[in-house]
Amino acid sequence: MKRLALFAVILAGVLFAATASEFPRLGAVDSAPSRHVSPAYIQGSQPQTHTPNFVTSVLADYRGFDTMFETTVVFLAGMSCFFILRALRRRGVTEVYYYRHKPTGVVLAMLTPRRIPPRSSCFERIDADWMPQDMVVETMCLFMVPFIQVFALYVIAHGHYSPGGGFQGGVLLAASFILVGLSRDLRTVESLLTEKTAILAAAAGVCIYAGTGLLALCFGGNFLDYGAYASFFGAAVPAARSMGILIVEIGVALTVMATLVTIYKLVSSRGTVEEGL
Amino acid sequence: MTAQLPILAVAPLLFGAFAVTVGRFLFRRANYAVAALALAASFAASVLLAIRILSQGTAIYFVGGWPPPIGISYVADPLSALMLAFVSGAALCTFLASKAEIETSYPLKNSAFFALFLLAVAGHMGIVITGDAFNLYVLIEVAALSGYAILAQGRERAMLSSLNYLFVGSLGASLYLLGMGYLYIMTGSLNMADLSGIIGQLAPDGLSGSTALAAAWGVILAGLFVKMGLFPFHSWLPAAYSFSAAPAAALVAPLTTKVMAYVLVRMILSVFTPDAAWSLPAVNTLVLILATAAILYGSFCALAQRSLRKMLCFILLSEVGYMVGGAFLGNRAALTGTIYHIFADLLMTLCLFLAASNVERGTGGRFSDMGGLFRRMPVTAAAMAMGGLSMIGVPPFCGFFSKWYLLSGAISAGSYVFAGALVLSSLVNAVLFFRIFEIGFFGTPAAPSASSGEAAHGHPEPIPLFCDEMPAARLAPLCVVAAGLVAMGLLTGEIVRLAVNAVLPPGLG
Numbered sequence: 143m144k145r146l147a148l149f150a151v152i153l154a155g156v157l158f159a160a161t162a163s164e165f166p167r168l169g170a171v172d173s174a175p176s177r178h179v180s181p182a183y184i185q186g187s188q189p190q191t192h193t194p195n196f197v198t199s200v201l202a203d204y205r206g207f208d209t210m211f212e213t214t215v216v217f218l219a220g221m222s223c224f225f226i227l228r229a230l231r232r233r234g235v236t237e238v239y240y241y242r243h244k245p246t247g248v249v250l251a252m253l254t255p256r257r258i259p260p261r262s263s264c265f266e267r268i269d270a271d272w273m274p275q276d277m278v279v280e281t282m283c284l285f286m287v288p289f290i291q292v293f294a295l296y297v298i299a300h301g302h303y304s305p306g307g308g309f310q311g312g313v314l315l316a317a318s319f320i321l322v323g324l325s326r327d328l329r330t331v332e333s334l335l336t337e338k339t340a341i342l343a344a345a346a347g348v349c350i351y352a353g354t355g356l357l358a359l360c361f362g363g364n365f366l367d368y369g370a371y372a373s374f375f376g377a378a379v380p381a382a383r384s385m386g387i388l389i390v391e392i393g394v395a396l397t398v399m400a401t402l403v404t405i406y407k408l409v410s411s412r413g414t415v416e417e418g419l
Numbered sequence: 420m421t422a423q424l425p426i427l428a429v430a431p432l433l434f435g436a437f438a439v440t441v442g443r444f445l446f447r448r449a450n451y452a453v454a455a456l457a458l459a460a461s462f463a464a465s466v467l468l469a470i471r472i473l474s475q476g477t478a479i480y481f482v483g484g485w486p487p488p489i490g491i492s493y494v495a496d497p498l499s500a501l502m503l504a505f506v507s508g509a510a511l512c513t514f515l516a517s518k519a520e521i522e523t524s525y526p527l528k529n530s531a532f533f534a535l536f537l538l539a540v541a542g543h544m545g546i547v548i549t550g551d552a553f554n555l556y557v558l559i560e561v562a563a564l565s566g567y568a569i570l571a572q573g574r575e576r577a578m579l580s581s582l583n584y585l586f587v588g589s590l591g592a593s594l595y596l597l598g599m600g601y602l603y604i605m606t607g608s609l610n611m612a613d614l615s616g617i618i619g620q621l622a623p624d625g626l627s628g629s630t631a632l633a634a635a636w637g638v639i640l641a642g643l644f645v646k647m648g649l650f651p652f653h654s655w656l657p658a659a660y661s662f663s664a665a666p667a668a669a670l671v672a673p674l675t676t677k678v679m680a681y682v683l684v685r686m687i688l689s690v691f692t693p694d695a696a697w698s699l700p701a702v703n704t705l706v707l708i709l710a711t712a713a714i715l716y717g718s719f720c721a722l723a724q725r726s727l728r729k730m731l732c733f734i735l736l737s738e739v740g741y742m743v744g745g746a747f748l749g750n751r752a753a754l755t756g757t758i759y760h761i762f763a764d765l766l767m768t769l770c771l772f773l774a775a776s777n778v779e780r781g782t783g784g785r786f787s788d789m790g791g792l793f794r795r796m797p798v799t800a801a802a803m804a805m806g807g808l809s810m811i812g813v814p815p816f817c818g819f820f821s822k823w824y825l826l827s828g829a830i831s832a833g834s835y836v837f838a839g840a841l842v843l844s845s846l847v848n849a850v851l852f853f854r855i856f857e858i859g860f861f862g863t864p865a866a867p868s869a870s871s872g873e874a875a876h877g878h879p880e881p882i883p884l885f886c887d888e889m890p891a892a893r894l895a896p897l898c899v900v901a902a903g904l905v906a907m908g909l910l911t912g913e914i915v916r917l918a919v920n921a922v923l924p925p926g927l928g
C-alpha cells in the first residue's frame with residue numbers, strides 16, 4: 143500500500159512537472175494573471191474602497207462573497223464537530239468528581255457533585271488526571287493573555303493597512319483562550335467563554351457578515367454591496383466600502399474565535415466539555 | 420425585488436441555519452418550523468426565478484455590485500434556474516417527509532442537524548447558480564462538509580464510512596481546485612464566461628494545442644469524477660449512503676451526484692465550450708470506457724444486494740455512468756440526454772430513497788422483511804413501483820425519455836458498447852425491481868419481532884391483513900415526487916425546449 147502511494151505521488155509529480163512547462167515565469171509582468179484582473183484590483187483598491195492593502199479589499203469586498211462562504215465553512219466545521227463529537231447524554235458511565243481541599247491538599251472523590259457548591263471557598267474541582275500546577279507557567283501564560291488579545295484586536299482593525307484581518311485576528315483571540323486552557327484547565331475556559339456563548343458567537347459572526355450583505359438590499363444595492371451604505375453612513379461610496387470591510391472582518395473574527403475554542407473544547411475533552419487538557 | 424431573486428433563493432437557507440443554531444437555546448420547539456420555513460422560502464424564490472428566467476431569458480446578478488471578471492456573479496440561465504427549483508424542491512420534500520426520523524435519529528442534536536441540513540442545501544444551490552469557478556469550489560466545500568457531518572450519524576459503520584467519504588471527497592475537491600489553479604495561471608480569470616472566451620483564444624483548435632489547459636481539463640474531470648463517484652472512484656458512495664440515518668441519505672443521495680454531474684455539464688458548456696471539451700479523443704474514449712464500466716459494475720453489484728438502500732446506492736452508481744457517458748458521446752442528443760437525466764434521476768432517486776426510508780421504518784430494509792409490502796403499505800409501495808418503473812425506463816415516466824435521448828445519442832455517435840450497456844442496465848433494473856414487486860405482492864410478511872418466540876410454538880404467524888401505512892404527512896411529499904415522475908415525463912418536450920435547447924450552443928451537431 144505504501145509503495146502504491148509512493149508510486150502515485152511520484153506519477154502525479156511527474157505529470158504536474160510535465161504540464162507546468164507552459165506556465166508563465168514566476169512574477170512575470172506580462173503573464174495572464176498579472177495582466178487580466180489584477181491591475182483592476184491594484185489600481186482600484188485605494189480609490190474604490192479606501193483600502194491600501196489590496197489583499198484585504200479583494201478578500202472582503204471584490205470577492206467578499208467567497209469569504210462569506212469561507213466563514214460559513216469555519217462555522218460549519220464547528221457545528222460538525224458539535225454534531226459528531228458532543229456527548230450530551232452519557233449512559234452507563236459512573237461519573238466521579240474530584241475535589242481538592244485547598245488548605246490541606248486532601249482530594250475527595252465523590253459520585254454526587256452537588257454536595258459541594260460550585261464556588262466553594264475551600265474546595266476546588268480538579269480533573270481526574272490533575273497534577274500540581276506550576277505556578278511559574280500558569281502566571282506567565284495568564285500574564286500573556288491580555289497582550290495577545292490586544293494584538294488580536296489590532297490585527298483585526300488594521301487589516302486595511304497591513305497583513306491581517308478577521309481570520310488572523312480570530313485565530314489569535316482563540317489562541318489566548320486555548321492558552322488559558324493549557325496552562326490552567328478546561329473549566330476555566332468554560333467559565334470564561336461557555337459553550338453556549340461560543341456557539342451563539344459563531345452564529346452571530348456569520349450573521350453579521352451575511353446580514354451586512356442582505357441589509358444592502360434595503361438600501362437599493364446588490365447583496366454585499368457595501369457602497370449602498372453610503373447614504374446611511376453619510377459618507378462617500380469608498381468610505382462606506384471601507385466601513386463595510388471592517389464590519390465583515392469583525393464578523394469573521396467572532397466566528398473564527400468562537401469556532402476554534404469550541405473545537406478545542408470538544409476534541410480535548412472527548413466531547414464532554416467537562417475536563418481535559 | 421425580482422432582480423434580487425437569484426440571491427434570495429440562497430439567502431433564506433443561510434439565515435435559517437443561523438436561526439436554528441440560535442434557536443437551540445431560545446425557541447427549541449419551533450426549530451423544525453423555522454427550518455421548514457427557510458426551505459419553503461428558498462423553494463418559493465427558486466420557482467419564481469425559474470418562471471421568470473424560462474420566460475424572459477438569462478439574468479446575471481453581480482454580487483457586491485462588481486461586474487464579472489472583477490467580482491463574483493450569479494448566472495441564472497434556464498438550465499441553472501430549473502435545476503435550482505429541483506434542488507430546493509427535493510430538499511423541502513425530504514425535510515417534510517422525514518420529521519419523525521430526524522427526531523428519533525438525532526435526539527438531542529436536532530438543531531445542529533437542521534443547521535447542517537440547511538447549509539448542505541445552500542451549498543448545492545450555490546453550486547448550481549454560481550457563475551464563478553472559484554466560488555463553485557468554496558460551495559463544494561460547504562456542501563461536502565455538511566454532507567460528511569450529517570452522514571456520520573447512523574447505524575453500524577456510519578462514522579467510518581463518512582470518514583472514508585471525507586478523505587476521498589477532500590481529494591476530489593482538491594483536484595478541482597488544482598484544475599482551477601491551472602486555469603487561473605493560464606488565463607488570469609475565474610469567471611466562467613470570461614474563462615471560456617480566453618480559453619477559446621489560447622487554444623482555438625482544441626485543447627491538444629496547450630498542455631497546461633489539457634492538464635487543467637483532466638484534473639478537473641478527475642476531481643468531479645471522484646466527487647460524483649464514477650466507477651473506479653466510487654468506493655466511498657455505497658457505504659456512506661447506506662449506513663447513515665435515512666434523512667441524511669435521502670437528502671445527500673439525490674443531490675450530490677446530480678449536482679456534480681451538473682457541474683460537469685457546466686464545465687463543458689460554459690467554461691471549456693463543447694468544441695474544446697471534446698477535442699481530446701483519448702480523454703473521450705477513456706471517459707466512455709469508465710462510464711460503461713460504471714453502468715455495468717453498478718448494475719451487477721446491485722443484483723447482489725440484500726437490502727433496499729444498498730441496492731439503490733449501486734443503481735445510483737450506474738446512473739452516474741449514464742450521465743458521464745452521455746456528456747462525452749459528443750453530440751447534441753446525448754448531451755440533451757445527460758442534462759435531462761440529471762433532472763429525471765434527481766426525481767427518481769428522491770422518490771426511491773423516500774420510499775425506502777418509509778419501508779425501512781415500517782418493515783425493515785432487507786428484502787426478506789418486505790413480504791406483503793403492497794398490502795401493508797400500499798401508498799409507499801405504489802410510489803416505489805413508480806420510481807422503479809421510471810428507473811427501468813417505462814414510457815410515461817421520465818426515466819424513459821432520458822434513456823431514449825442517451826440511446827439515440829450513443830447510436831448516432833457509433834458507440835454501440837455504451838448503447839448496449841444502457842440497454843443491459845435497463846434489463847438488470849427490471850430484474851431488480853420486479854424481484855421487489857414479487858416479494859411485495861406474493862411474499863409472506865415477516866411477523867414483527869416474532870421470529871424466535873412464535874417459531875418455538877411451531878405456528879407461523881398468519882399473514883396480517885391490516886394495513887400499517889405511514890402517516891399522511893410522510894406520504895404527501897412522496898406522492899408529490901412520484902406524481903412528478905409522470906408529470907416530468909409528459910412535459911419532456913417543454914423541458915428540453917425551454918431548459919436544454921436554450922443553453923446548448925446552436926451549432927452543436
